[in-house]
Amino acid sequence: MATDPRRLAFLLAVHRAGGVLAAADLLHVTPSAVSQQIARLEAEEGFPVLDRGPRGVTLTPAGRVLADVAERIEAELLEARQEIANLGEGVTGTVKVGAFQSAIRAVVAPLLAPLAEEHPGVTIDVREHEPADSVRMLRAGDLDVVLLEHDGDVDAPAPRGAHDVPLLDEPWRLVVPVSLPTPERLDDLRDLPWVGALGGTAADRALRRLGRTLGTTIEARHAYFDFDTALALVAAGQGIAMLPALAVESGEVPDGVDVVAMPGLGSRRVIMRHRATRHEPGPAVRAVVDAMVDVARGLELT
Numbered sequence: 001m002a003t004d005p006r007r008l009a010f011l012l013a014v015h016r017a018g019g020v021l022a023a024a025d026l027l028h029v030t031p032s033a034v035s036q037q038i039a040r041l042e043a044e045e046g047f048p049v050l051d052r053g054p055r056g057v058t059l060t061p062a063g064r065v066l067a068d069v070a071e072r073i074e075a076e077l078l079e080a081r082q083e084i085a086n087l088g089e090g091v092t093g094t095v096k097v098g099a100f101q102s103a104i105r106a107v108v109a110p111l112l113a114p115l116a117e118e119h120p121g122v123t124i125d126v127r128e129h130e131p132a133d134s135v136r137m138l139r140a141g142d143l144d145v146v147l148l149e150h151d152g153d154v155d156a157p158a159p160r161g162a163h164d165v166p167l168l169d170e171p172w173r174l175v176v177p178v179s180l181p182t183p184e185r186l187d188d189l190r191d192l193p194w195v196g197a198l199g200g201t202a203a204d205r206a207l208r209r210l211g212r213t214l215g216t217t218i219e220a221r222h223a224y225f226d227f228d229t230a231l232a233l234v235a236a237g238q239g240i241a242m243l244p245a246l247a248v249e250s251g252e253v254p255d256g257v258d259v260v261a262m263p264g265l266g267s268r269r270v271i272m273r274h275r276a277t278r279h280e281p282g283p284a285v286r287a288v289v290d291a292m293v294d295v296a297r298g299l300e301l302t
Contacts, residue, residue: 003044008070010037015067016160019056092121093284098134099147102246111291122284149202150269163276167296170245172265176258177237186264193239196220202268244268
């Protein structure tokens with residue numbers, strides 16, 4: 001019996017969502033409809049495609065083969081839709097982008113003019129949000145593309161139904177008030193006062209990682225989110241801080257602050273995340289993704 005390729009979309013949804021109920025929500029159908037399509041797919045193939053256990057479902061080897069085929073079909077269909085759109089009036093649509101300050105300044109804002117020239121039918125709506133809020137809004141459909149940050153050695157995979165595109169790895173820099181001695185190596189950092197970042201941010205994770213490297217717990221005062229706030233506190237002599245290169249190379253470093261590059265600090269990874277479903281990303285989102293990658297590729301972090 002020939003396999004109906006439309007059933008592969010149901011299998012792919014179960015794979016991405018992690019279960020039949022979640023797949024039904026993703027596809028806007030009933031759970032029984034998903035189960036029926038999976039059962040018919042198994043009957044057509046003559047192999048089980050799902051392992052059903054008390055903790056949920058996972059793909060069988062046959063299911064993984066078919067899911068890979070479904071992803072290739074999906075990708076080819078999306079590429080075909082984009083080519084068809086380009087045959088007509090061009091790529092059109094509004095793309096809502098959520099990002100944090102330094103990413104907007106260095107990556108998002110520079111793409112607006114060239115994107116408008118290449119794709120005049122695409123409108124960009126830029127929203128400044130904290131990364132955690134951006135992730136929730138992307139999941140809810142209120143944003144189309146979000147920029148997120150990770151400390152370089154903690155690179156969690158994208159959740160099901162989403163896709164991550166790495167944009168750049170930027171080294172961490174030390175910002176030091178001129179009232180303190182300039183550190184020359186990691187060991188010099190152990191006894192210096194620190195200005196700390198809000199918990200859960202990449203800067204906070206990087207500082208805790210540095211403490212583990214030094215074999216100590218770094219005690220920091222204050223709690224900043226915005227890097228300009230950190231620079232102001234450092235300029236006021238409150239301590240040293242560890243900021244990503246974009247924060248000091250794309251912005252204004254106040255008087256009384258030295259920027260120090262030092263091996264061993266690691267890097268911050270900036271990634272771009274968009275939904276990856278049967279119908280997404282569309283041509284407009286793909287155009288924004290490509291433009292953002294081009295901008296990031298041209299950044300020079302000294």
